[in-house]
Amino acid sequence: MEALAEFVNLYFLPGVAVGCIYALGAVGISLIFAILRFAHFAHGDVMTLGAYLAYSLVASLGWSVYLALPVAVLGGALASVAIDRVVYQPFRRSPGIIVVIASFGVMLVLRSLIQLFWGVDVLNYETGIRKPIPLIGDFRLAQKHIIIILVSLAIAAALHWFLSRSRMGKAMRAMSDDADLARISGIDTEKVVRWTWLIGGGLAAAAGVFAGINSKLHPSVGWDLLLPLFAAAILGGIGKPYGAIVGGLAIGIAQEVATYPWISDLPLVPPAYKNAVAFFVMVCMLIWRPTGIFKGRVL
Amino acid sequence: MDMQFFGLLMYAISLATMFGIYGVLCLGLNLQWGFAGLFNAGIAGFFAVGAYTTAILTSPESPNYLGGFGWPPLLALPIAMLLSGLIAWPVGRICLGLKGDYLAMATIGISEIIRLILKNEDWLANGTMGISTVPRPFESLGQPRGNIAFLAFVLLVMIILYVAAERAWMSPWGRAMRAIRDNELAAAAIGKDVVRFRLEAFVIGSMVMGLGGALSAMYFKFIGSSATEPLLTTFLVWVMLIIGGSGNNRGAMLGAGLVWLIWSGTELLTNRLPAEWITRSSYLRALLIGVLLIIVLQRFANGVLPEKPPRRIDS
């Protein structure tokens, strides 16, 4: 019983929290892929931007990071729309891979701006450790993990409502299905694109803030997550937002659980190699099922 | 010799040597992107494989890491290329039948994993400390002669690669490659084995990148995780190729020269900034490079020397 509680408290539940962070990021990557047909390499850096926006509010106004979260989400959303206008829009008719190179440029610009404004030191939203909150029996969960999980659940529910019920959400699915046909139906595809960036950028910012809460804040916090995010998006079937949620959770849990001392007294996978787990999953998917578990688009 | 002149000479040599190394990397990337339209987002990984292989094979024996084996430097080069190619092969095998974005994601993955291993496995390559006893060929000639000789060697390598790449460009192989790049379905329809051609371009390009890494390790006489930062390898090389003109081997080298001049020229400038800004200057330069990349892509997508349709060899 104690061993199980230790496993759940120290590996599984933190894995769920990490998985939520990945899910939030991967949903954006998948949505952007579905609508704009390119892998957005600067997504990790949008996450970082969101995290630092929240940090500014925490550090200068003394806000709680959870209060700063919505503002950071808004900031990430608007910044993404602006980046699209300035950088990506001229490439609408270009092959997707050209836009990927452009997103390389955005990555450099965002990261260097963050380094210029906020420096390169490792930062924290708050200092001090809080006691985990007991759930049932021996199971407990850190406060930050509870909040991350609950907020992510709420966001996932809202996203589900948006995509399945709202007019814009359906237009988004229509455009991802066939952009020309969407245009022929009267859908303003540029407006759909703006909404895509609002959502993708906002969720990325939330993921960035959560990543900062979960560990620490530094200028490459988003870049370091890019590999698991891509793995999550591919696992779920790229272009499938729901798949990305499942993929994110699966990768997050797998990464944490893989560090459990399954065989000997040592972690099965050393914590430094967590990202290798994501890479392993990515490679397996590319070999056996590149469409992902939920049959994503295009091969 | 006049001190100031000597300093200038050494500076010019270092500029030119770096130009040669980046020229090699750009020619490698041009094989992949310019010839075959393959997006490699993990140049840093193949660069690292080449650089660390060279470092381990040629450095004097050390208790801190694998080897070193004290090989003569020139012997290490082919091994460095071979290993880079060996890593590129399975990656290509898995991804080249899929849409380009998958290759981009997988290459960024493999390069981060390679860097992760090299950083964490102390026994292999001394972890974050790196290996700082890599011998440089011609060192025994002293300064500046040894430096000039090494520069000549690097440029010679680049020129050999250039000539080979030009020949490949005009050969039936190059033509098939471009046909596949421009219209995969049509090329497949006339019986080209699309995946095999791509795999060849990808593996050969990655081997050239490994060679670039090897030359770099020799030049700096050091390799560590800071030297394989994607900014300096992956990103800078992409910017160089796009600005110079992808699909044009001369453009690839020109881009390497131009961007390296900008990169190191801005270093001279930013070193005159107030002290607290000097530390930040490298971020300003990265910002500049990023903006440059976006502008060139939007306005001058063909680069300074755009791709030319090849003349027939017999005319």
Place this chain on the structure above:
Amino acid sequence: MALLEAKGLVGGYGGMDILNGVDLAVEAREIVVIIGANGAGKSTAMNALFGLIHLRAGHVTLDGADITGAAPNALVGHGMGYVPQERNVFRTMTVRENLEMGAYLKPATQARVMEQVFTLFPVLKEKANQPAGELSGGQRQMVAVGRALMTEPKLLMLDEPTAGLSPLVMEQIFDRIVAVNKAGIGILLVEQNARQALAIAHRGYVLATGRNRFTGTAADLLANPEIGQSFLGG
């Protein structure tokens, strides 16, 4: 004044021109048929009318207003509906959602028009919650036509709506087209089943290699022996 008028359309997909000066017109309440060999440029002409192709020359007017180069989604707002030849349903979306997307610009009248579409194609009501990609070819064509009707067009453009359908379903679709036309909607129809199409049409165009070859009333075209031989299968 013609409902739709196109003069001297020249354009293609990037490289070569496919259209080398095509003229087309549809009067209000008219059914107009375009026929021609495979590759004659019929679909290209339809795409050009709908702003999906960049025109190098020529212009298009709708009710007298110049709509050359207007964005497709704007044209829908001006009363044009289009059923392309291929990829004409949202395969991952349900039949109902497909129809909803047609009503994207007119949410207010969506419920009413959807009832009309269901009356026209009762089978769609049965399959309302099924993904369109899982329907049979004929049912998919009905979804496509239904989706276009949901935009409440003044002019409905259909590119080979009966391709690959059994004679029975084909006849059904033609019947519906006539019914739609009776309700006051102009029809521009591309058809391979030229005889049947001309039988319901008022006028027709024959295109060949991106140019107008013959133009006339449906009766004239049907009677023309030259057309009969090369385009109507003898």
